[in-house]
Amino acid sequence: MSDELLSPGRTLGVIGAGVMGTALLKGMLDHGLLSRRQAWGTAKTEGTCEEVVQKLGITTARDYDELIADSGILLIAVKPGQAAKVAEKLKASGLRKDTLLISVLAGVSTDRLESFLSTENAVIRAMPNTPSLVGHGVTVYCAGRWAKQEHLEATRKIFSSVGKALEVEEHYFNAITALSGSGPAYMYLVMESLADAGVRVGLPRDLAMELVAQTMLGSARMVQETGRHPAALRDDVTTPAGCTIGGLLMLEDGKIRSVLARAVEEATRIVEQLGKGKS
Template sequence: MPCFRSGATDAGPSFDQRLPETDVILICVKPKQAAEVVDALRRGGVRRDTLLVSILAGVTIARFEQLLDVPTPWVRAMPNTPCVVGAGMTVVAPGTHATDTHLQLAERIFSSVGRCRIVDESYCNAVTALSGSGPAYMYLMMEAMADAGVRVGLPRDLALQLVAQTMLGSARMVLERNRHPASLRDNVTTPAGCTIGGVLMLEDGKIRSVLARAVEEATRIVEQLGRPGK
């Protein structure tokens, strides 16, 4: 499966096979290179039945369809970096000419590196801000918690392992037990215990609103990235 990608010098998109031989093309470049990708597709003689899968943040399928002006099936996808270790989260959304078969193919591709959900394209910008950018939020919290562990006397490597495994285990509890995070938190928060003290400190720091505002701001930026000329 060929993949359009940005070169190290940002000289423009390139591809690794002749397009007429290609059934699926994964497009992984910066949003501002959308028009360049379409030009490359046109020059390469892309077939009308080739499935084109874009992971460009903020760029709508309608824009790609308008630029290419050929009834080719497009699917918009938004994966995240944990795909590298098989624990990714991806959503896929169909374009005008994408059939259920095309959508299922895209879903199988991304399910091979984690979980995948089919969604309406209107959700894609919010998904980008939440799960696409989400690993960065998680890493920031992990770093802060590991620093806290060091502050109270733990070796740094131990503190980081404790934090990373705790976050991994907590995520699996939500996904595999199918319970709301608040319910699972109650299991840990015993009366007059240390956990409720820590939770109240987090609430005093307005952690809920800060995280929510981070996602809101990232969504706003994603919407701007997808505009022509950006």
Template sequence: MPLSGLKIGLIGGGAMGGALAAGLVSSGRVPPAAMLVSDVAPERLRRLEQELKVRTLQDNRLLAQEADIVLLAVKPDVVLSVLQQIGSLLRPSQTLISIAAGVTLSFLEQNIPQPVPVVRVMPNTPCLVGEGASAYALGRNAGPRDAARAAAIFSAVGRAVQVREELLDSVTGLSGSGPAYVYLLIEALADGGVRMGLPRDVALALAAQTVLGAARMVLTQGAHPAELKDRVVTPGGTTAAGLLVLEEQGVRAALIRAVEAATLRSRELSRAKFT
């Protein structure tokens, strides 16, 4: 096991950091005693200590000295100050993993004096419920060991795939921003149900479960979405009538353009701040 016998140090115990800690502990991949969490907010640390029985501290330097894997789960504008605290303490035997949006591998590596393996990850908010979609890219000093460590951590809260760093902006446009697109679809489907007479709570439950079930079929059956779509459509039937409206209204093109726009904006933000 990639994480067996290792200590995981998590800097940042907020929503995403807390979700990662919970996923690693609840999955059994990391025992509570091997999980270290630091944060500037004492109340967050108390909650994590009570709920997960993990070790907590407020000194990032102590965490960096003890952990085998250091995971940065802080906001992008805080990354530099954290690296200034811990950079000189990091060792080549460790793996530094960052989930700070837009912070490039080169920026991270430039602010660490030693040739420490660095991995950059783009997770999304469904990690909070164990159904995340994460993509990770390796820095110049990272290798298969570090890739395995990142995959083991983020597969504890969903699915994880490896990509080249230049594709992480596309990941942001698709799976990073994607939950918002899906929420909009769920809301619209529920509104359609209400328009046709369903109670609001019933329409919302049916819409959300329909999206969940359809997504699970894509992931588990190995069939292309177009094939699964065709299985639902009968000649001259209700689904065919609905699909015609969606195509006429340009829903497919709108979603493609949404991913494109979010990707381009991610590139702009990253270049403005971290290159």
């Protein structure tokens, strides 16, 4: 693999062009990482295949056996329970030794995917989150046994096209799934609650929601762009005996820190169980 994502004549296929698979294809196409001719996707139903053709203008096929041999990168984005079936199909369809496999399957370790494949293909495990759909996701990724630096670099390029991409050690994956994978849901709940609170004190709902969404976005950017600790930024907006310190006291009374910590702890526990095949 050179500086280009793909070697000449090779393609990138997305096995499972659903919500996440399509978001990644769109990001790569929008950022010029590949041309429409180099990309293809597959899904279980004709309806999804047609939707992808309309949305992205790439080749799709329910039966993709013939597309495997030319693929340089295969992105696996089916549901986790389909991993073994997909691995079998890839092997039976002439998967080349130098094809990189990138999996976004929640809870499926690189070890497990490699054992399903029983080949020496480079495998990368990644965990994106849904804001990837609007180009503001965060993805973590790690290398399997046979993956080299060039494969990690290709992965970084792919996930950077839909947000931030960070290489991490695989043992962090469960905690990260609970924090940034599930994280958008926590943020939506906070946003919904704050918008309700705005309505409670007399604001129209649309206005309250717009204020909350922009405040969340702006606060996140303040943390990222100033590099300052959230506690220091919070201190900046709390004047003595003011309204903000009063509001913060109520949040502390409601044990907001411990509630959030318990939420992430519980989600981590559940991900661990899912990874062991229990539900």
